[in-house]
Amino acid sequence: MSSENTLINKRIRVRIPQDHHQEPVISRLVSEYGLTVNIKAAILGQDAVGDGWFDLDLQGTNGQIQNGLTYLQELKLQVWVDTLREPSR
Numbered sequence: 001m002s003s004e005n006t007l008i009n010k011r012i013r014v015r016i017p018q019d020h021h022q023e024p025v026i027s028r029l030v031s032e033y034g035l036t037v038n039i040k041a042a043i044l045g046q047d048a049v050g051d052g053w054f055d056l057d058l059q060g061t062n063g064q065i066q067n068g069l070t071y072l073q074e075l076k077l078q079v080w081v082d083t084l085r086e087p088s089r
Helices: 025-031 062-074
Strands: 008-016 036-043 052-060 078-083
Touching (some): 008 062, 025 036
Antiparallel strands (some): 008 078
């Protein structure tokens, strides 16, 4: 397997401001960028008041993850990235 097709994992935390609550952010990471997304934790008010937070584990190729992170930056969302080790095989 070439290095460009190697799956990597990144853990991110995303702040979703109230004006983005109706935006399908996580769905687009999956459908448009081909990422596997595991929601590790989330805070989003029942009445969608205030900001929401998602702790996500992303899995994909380096290119897929970089494209997904670029998408989040284009939405002007705050994102914190923590690189995880690749799973041992």
